[in-house]
Amino acid sequence: MPDTHPTVDLIARSHRLGADPQVTNFAGGNTSAKGTGTDPVTGEPTDLLWVKGSGGDLGTLTADGLAVLRLDRLRALADNYPGVAREDEMVAAFDHCLFGRGGAAPSIDTAMHGLVDAPHVDHLHPDAGIALATAADGEALTKEIFGDRVVWVPWRRPGFQLGLDIAAVARAHPRAIGVILGGHGITAWGADSAECEARSREIIATATAYLVRHGRPEPFGPLVHPPLPEAARRERAAALLPVLRGLASTDRRQVGHFTDTDVVLDFVGRARMPELAALGTSCPDHFLRTKVRPMVLDLPPDAPLDETVSRLRELHAAYRDDYRAYYERHADADSPPMRGADPAIVLLPGVGMVSFGATSQTARVAGEFYVNAINVMRGAEAVSRYAPIDEAEKFRIEYWALEEAKLRRMPAPRPLATRVAFVTGGGSGIGRAVAHRLAAEGACVVVADRDAAAAATVAAELGTGDVAVAVEVDVTDAAAVRAALRAAVLAFGGVDLVVNNAGLSVSKPLLETTEEDWDRQHDVMARGSFLVAREAARVLIDQGMGGDLVYVVSKNAVFAGPNNLAYGAAKADQAHQVRLLAAELGGHGVRVNGVNPDGVVRGSGIFAGGWGARRAEVYGVPEERLGEFYAQRTLLKREVLPEHVANAVFALTGGDLTHTTGLHIPVDAGVAAAFLR
Template sequence: MHSEVQALVARSNRLGADPTTTNYAGGNTSAKGEATDPVTGGPVELLWVKGSGGDLGTLTEAGLAVLRLDRLRALADVYPGVDREDEMVAAFDYCLHGRGGAAPSIDTAMHGLVDAAHVDHLHPDAGIALATAADGPALTKEIFGDRVLWVPWRRPGFQLGLDIAAVARANPQAIGVVLGGHGITAWGATSEECERHSLEIIRTAQAYLDRHGRPEPFGPVIAGHEPLPPAQRRARAAALAPVLRGLASTDRPQVGHFTDSDVVLDFVARQRHPALAALGTSCPDHFLRTKVRPMVLDLPPSASLDETVARLKELHAAYRDDYRAYYERHASPDSPPMRGADPAIVLVPGVGMFSYGPNKQTARVAGEFYVNAINVMRGAESVSTYAPIDEAEKFRIEYWALEEAKLARMPKPKPLATRIALVTGAGSGIGRAIAHRLAAEGACVVVADRDTAAAETVARELGGADVAVAVPVDVTDAGAVADAVAAAVLAYGGLDLVVNNAGLSLSKSLLDTTEADWDIQHDVMAKGSFLVSREAARVLVDQGMGGDIVYISSKNSLFAGPNNVAYGAAKADQAHQVRLLAAELGGHGIRVNGINPDGVVRGSGIFAGGWGAKRAAVYGVPEERLGEYYAQRTLLKREVLPEHVANAVFVLTGGELSHTTGLHVPVDAGVAAAFLR
């Protein structure tokens, strides 16, 4: 790796690690240096700059666009003006050096035209607070003198790069600029100096806000809008989340994120929060993630749940009307079509903030961006008046052809993208395999198991909290089941897909089966499935988005074998629950289906717990050959593995069998005695 690139990546990662310095995927950094041209063998000046869509905190060399500096700067001679600004991004492709690398971003010109070896463009809260203050130019002069200059708002692009370069040339003493309505740009002769200048601007701005800012820029607390106590707050959030997710998914399904951080709770408790929220955010990265403005509940937390839900539905209808009017006010004949009129951010006094996106990461980042926006509003209001860029400019960026092109480059969603799955007994065996398959197909997965450590291990295997979370649950306990479903709803906004997989078995003859043996198997499988389905159905109905409930039953629900009375009867109970719930929940668009595996030996917690040894004894085979024995008694002579059951879960829920409910799918390699009649 070129030494300049190595320093650039390290600097970028440090700057991107602090969300108050720059937000996720926000800002960009660059370095200029000399390399050998492989064609001529001579030296060539290059620009390495963070590419479109990348993130500073996780940037690697592969995330950089590499351009020839002479060709990039030559574009200034053919620049056709702001009316044809978008053409310049396509022109960057003709300046690329070599193959590979990231696509150049709209900010590439800023980095290439400024005559400094290293440039940082960042979105720090303190810097944007000055950039959105009504008297931002005067504040910038007061705080920095001529060391940092003001550049009036201009949409990102080639002209903005020319503007910044001109300011830098005319003010050799300057270390950077505040970009009106946007953020900051800093530069330096070395990577170390550039980073030092960036941090100097941010820390100096923050120190000024801390010293001179008014103590309550959002006004006094509204009586009755104080945060609910933590337990009540989380319970109310869990009750509201499915309703809100259903509303936010009116145009297309969304995943949710909830935060009740002190920053959010203080903002929604203050007198001026409705007026400030209505102004919307300013930095382009903020409102591209959070939409032009949030939806704000105008009821106190003491309002009843029914009253709150009714009001949220009214506000959502009004929000959609307002957004459609916003689009129609500013759209031109060549504007991209409206992408959706649902809110990305919902603020609920006393409870917190719900944010939405096409996946968990996007939903979480949208919430983080709105926290940044709150910090910006606080800073601007503390020393001046918050004055974001106007609505027309926001529309020009939100519906920019270049933004549309960036969205078009996104990979095609996986089949289960936006779907939220809860799998019981997911810490091992069949449940673990199901969790892995659903996550691989794009779902967010709640890994539920009585063994918390095993559930946490599986959640880590799946990729962490943006993909999977672990929740402890004893499915025989109604309270524990309710807590697990609430945890799922708070983690991802709701539920779409529930897999009743938790189970156990004791292989005993009728005369040796005790009441305790009978009770524990029926409690876990028959009662447990009922409790999970009942609690999940409440969420699915409140969401109004349909959904799937899948029971992992057994071929023993049909096949009568020896020494198996409690297990077989419990599985038959589960099998009939499938038919009963399919009939009852179909009117809500909820499909209920079952899967009947034969003995899944490998990786099975049930078989490892003693069931395997007992079943092997029943059939008179060594335990280590039980899977082979089961395979030989099937029509296909194949052993059933956890992955085969997981495949069936995906087939039932992946979208192709959208008109199928009340079905039992055998995954038994062909057991004629268990054929459905």
């Protein structure tokens, strides 16, 4: 092998393959390269293997995501292999083959890459390849399509023995460029990175072309539940998602993701969907994320909503019973405890699919994997019969000790993980700071603001759509508020934490305060908070998981400041809403609390909009000194910033104050006149 570092080509190839949905899916598959490095102890050249490590993603792979092993030591393991019954022990042995610090943790597929003689190896999960791998006559189809260029390897659970099997096939078939792995995927190899990638793509393209050319139409049967029109479909989904999220969170709280792409809508509307869905997925990467099978609604999309909700509850109870029975059929004394009996995928005829996960990303990815599974079923049924690996094999992988160890290596979740926050006035000032803090603590955040551009900017600051989305909303408009909460539900499956922060202020003495001034401030803060709380409460009650409403009020709710009638009265209204709603919603496990800041000058949209100038005029100080003036009148002599208010919101919702409701927390650096009595 040449004395060059092969990881540049390996990572570039991985990125290309990982970015192509026809090739593989998120975190699916692995790639490798062999080359020569220098042993820093002996100074001698050493044959090495670089392979994507456990849990990594091809599309975003970096050098740190590669496991690096000495090839001689890895291959020497074959001489001490204790057999299939003890092959899991070989994963621990990989640690003794690491070169230097070794990079990422080696995955279960490391043996496949190290034992095959070729310098470059790809193991991938393309839909077309898995369609052949799960076809009842997949072996015959492989021979028909590829001749001796691609060889069939019967299903075997990933591990050391599978690596030995593929290496033996490669040696016995010198003309072969790769294999179809029964029930699983494909593996290809090449003399250099370009040849390996080209062969992977050749296998995928050839399989795809065959399925297109020879596949029969409508393998899922006739369309029996056409999709609802888009508006009605999304309205229906928004009504069902909170209920489904509450059900899917019976064992542990989940985030939801809604999908109504053409592929999904076609599948869920077909006559054979229930029959095929019951067979479950096959590729290990698929069912580890989607569970052994989905939950399927057996009512038409136009069934009455209350009837549908009632039926979903019945189906969920039956699903949990079935899953427990599945676990008990296959578990033995060494099996890990059951991880939860709730579905990860729910199929709704005429509406779409809901997927669930511990984060928004894992929920989205679970849905993407089920779309892959739909494509696999379509391909297999088009040319043969879909025949996934049997249930016992699925259980062996789902409750594999090595999979359990991988789960235990995951970092502890952040305090607000699985929580969905809806922040009004999130485009600037206090709302922006609250959105940032909640996202930093693990929440999915819906940034709601009348200024759509400002909301979009803050959402982009927080991260991808898996972390935050922006919605435009005028909180004085009931229809707009309803639409904004519906958008939040469609984005993340529901809402858990609502921050009523939208506000404005007009500083005038009584005789200069107009009816318009009064109405505008009460419309935004008193009426707006009511409208948001009312719509959010519908979602929280449907979910049945409790939740938090937090009002960003003001010290002016209890402190009679000068020339401030309309603002102070609107804030007092908000303050009493906290008490009233705490009393009303406590029975649903919903906590309602408030935060009372003093004048937050820096970063405030209200102060920048003219309020600061008027308050400075009232107090007779330059506007640029207003924050300092406010600080000096406090007991602590400290200026209140947006971040301090955000800290209080997190303190109320982060998990330590589980028995606190109806409380107002002052964040004013100590204004004695605003002490709560």
